[in-house]
Amino acid sequence: MLEYPRWKFILAALILVLSTLxxxxxLYKxxxxxxxxxNRGSVVDxxxxxxxxxxxxxAGIPYKSVAEEGGNLLVRLASDDQLRAAQLLRSEFEGGYTVAQNLASTVPRWLELIGARPMLxxxxxxxxxxxxxxxDQKAALEKRETAYAEQIRAVLREQRIGAQEVLVRPNDxxxxxxxxxxxxxxxxxxxxxxxxxTLQLLSGSAGPGFTAALPPTAVQALLTETINQNAAILRNRINALGVAEPVVQRQGDSRIVVQLPGVQDTALAKRVIGATATxxxxxxxxxxxxxxxxxxTGRIxxxxxxxYMRERAPDGSRIPVVLAxxxxxxxxxxxxxxxITDPETGTPGVSVTLNASAGQRMFEFTSQNVGKPMAVVYIERTPEVRIVNGEEVRSTRVTEEIISLATIRGVFSRQFQTTGLESPAEAQQLALLLRSGALAAPMEFVEERIIGPSLGAENIERGVKTIVASFLIVLVFFLVYYRMFGLVTNLALLLNLLxxxxIMSIxxxxxxxxxxAAIALTVGLSVDANVLINxxxxxxxxxxxxxxxxxxxGYEKASGTIFDANITTLLAGVALFVFGTGPIKGFAIALIIGILTSMYTAVSVSRGIVTLIYGGRRKLAGLAI
Known part of the structure; x- marks a missing residue:
């Protein structure tokens, strides 16, 4: 008699149920x-x-629903009406609200509760x-020169050397x-x-002094470092957003290409990518x-x-504060x-940890200023595009406001909390930008394109047709050539795909x-394994x-051959995943998972089905193979 442990039957049944779920x-589009x-000052109600x-x-635009979802207002429409509705609402709510095209899930709530979600x-x-x-490489150079100027001022103060001026000029x-x-x-x-x-004495009647400048090699190294650092920071920010398989790569000497699959909310993407908050x-x-x-009086x-404080006075006027x-x-x-959320006041905030040098400065300052006020200034730089005389004018809007002004109650150094933010969402976004780091230099959006899902739908349809066609051909071939064992093979192949x-969805x-293409390839690998067994x-x-x-x-002898044949392909898939990026990684993931599932279904599941069919027969004259 054929033997197949009961626990393997239970495992296969459990895998079938979970895979289906x-x-x-x-299946839900x-x-x-x-x-x-x-935006700030507006509400969704x-x-x-x-x-x-x-x-x-x-406007005569049909819609499926208008409902609040996840703190935003989501208007579900037919795809043909999406752009028209977005343009209408954007013109109506410009300023107070951000209007963006998006894609909304239709997966039932009960599936979401068990963590089931579609593939990305x-x-x-x-x-x-x-x-x-x-x-903006010029801004990067100015930023570095400004830092050097502060460093020179500090050196002169430490040495008690009087300076009439320390001025940052275009080249030195x-x-x-x-x-x-x-x-x-x-x-x-x-x-x-x-x-x-590089230091040079001032000549002639310019007075006692000198100039300090970065040599050309150092300038070029700085510019290269700037664009590489910006690219790395963008990757960190996008990874924190949860975008799958983003593309962030350098183009030329001063440009960066960013591609975000599945993101239709360009406003959110631009805020996180281009904004510099600190x-x-x-x-x-x-x-x-x-x-x-x-x-x-202007006597500062x-x-x-x-x-100015973010909060306003009861009469709506701005509250001034003079800071050092x-x-x-x-x-x-x-x-x-x-x-975080402050447990005492319930207000959102950010828990921060400084590096050693900044922590030491904070410790020294708080030690000497207990009982005195200290302010937290929130600075945000957001890229903007305006149409002036029919032409795009790009600029950067800088927002500087005091979000917290509190009296120092005790001495602290590296770890403390900053509260006073407007909402938990703002606290989360600020924490994200602070974690990923400040951009080494400002950036402006030279080109922006929304790639609609229509082309993707055509690609999906063709891809699915290819896989279905290959499946049908294989299924018919196995049924004709291997008869009953062909039916077993087909069931194993279907479970393999499921x-x-x-697994890719989970x-x-x-x-x-x-x-x-990798899924279609794994179908071929699974077919190969079943052919070996038969x-x-x-x-x-x-x-x-x-x-x-x-x-x-037959199963015992074929199992070793199947393992040997698939292990080399599996190693190639691992190498592609480790060293590849973007679509190559996607190919590798599908290939690796497909190889593992095909080996399990071909060797274990198909044997279990054969055992169910033939295992109870003591006298068997022949096999339908």
Whole structure:
């Protein structure tokens, strides 16, 4: 008799049920949708929902539903009406709300509760967004020169050398000293502290002083480092967004290409990609009536600068505060940042951890200023595009506001919390930007394209037709050539495909056109394994072995050959996954999973089905093979 352990039957049945459940979400198509997100000061409520529905009705645009989902207002439409609805709503709600095209899931709630979700689709299947960004290398150079200027000022203060000015110019830094006798000592100390700078004495009647400049090789290295750093930071931000298989690559000397599969909300993508948000911690010099008087008269202390609170006064006016120009710590000195909710006040915030040097400065400042106020300044730089006289004008909007002004109650250093943010969503986004780091230089969007899902739908349809056609051909061939064992093989192949789709869905893997090719390839590998088994059984029958014994020997001898044949392909798939990027990785994932599932279904599942059919027969005259 054929033997097959009962636990293997139970395992196969369990795998069949789970594979069916977790592959099921892939049958539900996404709805074309328009997503409306509230900007600061706006809300998503029933009034907004009714207004949106009224606008769509008046324009004669049919819609499936208008409902609040995930804190946003989601309008589900037919794909042909998506662009028209987005343009209508964008023109109506510009400023107060962000309107973007999106794709909305239609998977039933009960499937979502067990963690079932559809496979992620690549840019070639689902569409998405394509950005081409220009890195502002001039700003990067100015930023580095400004940092060197601050470093020179600090060196001169430490050495008690008087300086009339330390000025950043287009190609160098001008340093004028108060006394000529301090010149040699100043240049020696600056050269020791910043050896990469080239120092030159001022000539003629320019007075005692010198210039400091980066040599051309250092400038070129800086520009290369800037674009590489921006690309790395963009990858971190996009990975934190959860976009599957993004493409972030350098193009030329100053551009970066970003492709985000499945993302239709270009507004969110641009905010996260292009925005530079950070925090600065500064001492408060004047608050209350003193700050209001300083604003009114314009008499700001030379070491101070005027800022405004995010919160407004009861009459709606802005609240001024004069802060020190000197920064105690800034966002680029953060080691970690996590969004939190203050347990005492319930307000959202960010828990931050500074690096060692910034932590030491914070410790020294708080030790000397207990009982005095310290402000947290939120700085955000957002790229903007305006149409002026029919032409695009690109600019960057800088927002600087005080989100927290609190009295220092005790001494702290590296770890503390910053509260005062408007919403948990803002806290999460700020934590994300702080974790991923500040961009080394600003970037502007040179090119922006939304790749619609229509081409992807055609690709999917062709890919599915290819797989279905190959399956049908294989199924018919096996039924005709191997008869009953052909039916067993077909059942194993179907379970193989079901398992492959289910596992890729659970993993959140991305399927692309190469991924569809990998699935078709694994079908071929699975066919190959089943052919080996069936032919082994036929050889044993021709050798005069009994039918039941031929089945046993055929599976045992073929299993080793199947393993050896697939292990080399599996290693090739692992190499593709480790060293490949984008679509190549998608191909490798589908190939690796397909090989593992095909070996299991061909060797174990098909044997279990054969055991169910022939295992109970003590006397078997022949096999339908």
């Amino acid at each position: 977790y592959a099921l979400p892939n 996404q709805d074309a949708a328009v997503q409306i997100t509230a 029933a009034a907004l929902r009714d207004r949106v529905a009224g606008l769509l009705d008046a 689709l690549g840019l070639d299947l689902q569409g998405g967004v394509h950005f081409l960004l220009q890195v 830094i001008l340093v004028r000293l108060s006394r000529a006798e301090d010149l040699s000592r100043a240049m020696a100390r600056v050269a020791a502290d910043a050896p990469e700078l 925090l600065e911690y500064r001492a408060a010099l004047l608050t209350g009536a003193d700050a209001i008087e300083a604003e009114r 202390p030379p070491e101070g600068r005027l800022y 120009k000197r920064v105690i710590a800034s966002g680029d000195q953060l080691v970690a940042a996590t969004s 398992m492959l789709v289910a 993993m959140g893997a991305t399927i692309t056109l190469p991924g569809l 032919e082994r059984i036929r050889e044993e029958l021709r050798a005069g072995n009994t039918p039941l014994n031929s089945i046993v020997v």
